[in-house]
Amino acid sequence: MPHPAHDLDVLIVGAGISGLSAAWHLRTSCPGLSIGIVEAREAIGGTWDLFRYPGVRSDSDMYTLGFRFEPWRGERAIAAGGEIRAYLQQTADEHGLTSLIRFGLRVCRLDWDSGEGRWRVQAVRAGSADHPPHAGGHGRAGDGSMPDATPDATPDSTVEFSCRFVFACSGYYRYGAGHQPDWPGLADYRGVHVHAQHWPEGLDLRGRRVVVIGSGATAVTLVPALAEAGAQVVQLQRTPSYLLARPARDALALALRRMLPPRGAWALTRAASVLLGALLFGLSRRRPAAMRRYLIDGVRRALPPGYDVETHFSPPYGPWRQRLCLVPDGDFFRAIRSGRAEVVTDAIERFTAGGIRLASGRELQADIVVSATGLQLQTLGGARMSLDGRPVATGELVNYKGVMYCGVPNFAATFGYTHASWTLKADLTSAFVCRVLERMRASGARVCVPRPPPADEPLRPLVDFSSGYFQRAQHLLPRQGSRWPWKLSPGYLSDAWRLRFGTIDDGVLCFDPQVLPPPR
Secondary structure: OOOOOEEEEEEEEOOOHHHHHHHHHHHHHOOOOOEEEEEOOOOOOOHHHHOOOOOOEOOOOHHHHOEOOEOOOOOOOOOEHHHHHHHHHHHHHHOOOHHHEEEOEEEEEEEEEOOOOEEEEEEEEOOOOOOOOOOOOOOOOOOOOOOOOHHHOOOOOEEEEEEEEEEEOOOOEOOOOOOOOOOOOHHHOOOEEEEHHHOOOOOOOOOOEEEEEOOOHHHHHHHHHHHHOOOEEEEEEOOOOOEEEEOOOOHHHHHHHHHOOHHHHHHHHHHHHHHHHHHHHHHHHHOHHHHHHHHHHHHHHHOOOOOOHHHHOOOOOOOOOOOOEEEEOOHHHHHHHOOOEEEEEOOEEEEOOOEEEEOOOOEEEOOEEEEOOOOOEOOHHHOEEEEOOEEEOHHHOEEEOOOEEOOOOOEEEOOOOOOOOHHHHHHHHHHHHHHHHHHHHHHOOOOEEEOOOOOOOOOEEOOOOOOHHHHOOOOOOOEEOOOOOOOOOOOHHHHHHHHHHOOOOOOOEEEOOOOOOOOO
């Protein structure tokens, strides 16, 4: 097979938060390497370009969701989706990353060739059905080291890359479709049914009866936004979630900005946010009963006296067994107090022509039904991987330091924290990859690959959350061992030391091995 036209040292897959972090770290720490980014969508931003439902916002504070190399300068700690998109685009432009990106290319195959010590990567022109573009997004880079995709990638055509190292930064869910339960009678419903992941432009909400199905962060975000837009909203949930109100503006951050230089104020604010998040998560795991009382009591204080908090806001699982839902400025509770929103905890019996009949016998009339029912997980952005022609099942791989996979050479993937900001882990992952590549450069190594754990090492799921979207996809996700480096670190504070300063030559990560150990 002839060498493809696009020959690189490192190929980054994805131009969202993870991909931009990877590109900045590589350009800064490994300036001699040729790098490129392929992005299936027509704009920078990943998740933040995809989600356009009313009220979409961050569910982590921007002092940790923002990059460590480009501090968040906005006034709001909990920022709107449009603000985050603008921040990511500005960061990419200011740091010269936009010119590295080829938009509209979806990676479909990753094939490792041991003889060449390189990956062959195939990408196809992304179809609008799987990655619908949004008007107003930034288009293509026209001036840089990764030329525009249009000349050699017509729809459904294939573009091939060759690279020494693949850095997968495409997240863990399918952009083309969210999870949609097969509810009885849905075809009989005569109103408007939309999924939050693909919100239609121009949907008229004023005066409409809207039922939002779901209990996670998307539903908690949608309810107050729809009520503010003039809808009468019912949130229908089968199981409650834990909610925590916090100000959208961080008083400490704003005070520090008045007293300190910008960089110093940001560093202290970020540190405080990291420590607070670690404290809340740690207490949730060590003192779950006390943390449960704290969270539920907070909800009770935010709602009118006598509100049925036990039914609607008391989950049957412990805190942080699923992701905690932030309520900026208490907007969700304010919508309930105003009478524009109601929470119903019940099961769906079936859809009817005019709404939803519940197991209790109640029927919810609805002009619009919104599925806020979670994600469909996928790995590698849906691409297929092979090693010397042998297919690799991602569910059979074993984690190495939360960055690489045992037996897979010259490959890393960003998988952010489930209990903290995604970007915290993305930045650490990128820094570790740069250290590995620098070690390869210094020693002249062509290949790096982590060894699998001993055969008697007990393995368990990579993620221990009880959220439905993780439970549905356990068979797709890699597994982890019972001890470091095959076991994930408990959080950012331990990862920060291990990934930034821990030894690279740990006896597990091998360089130029005689025989590549197969994935376990």
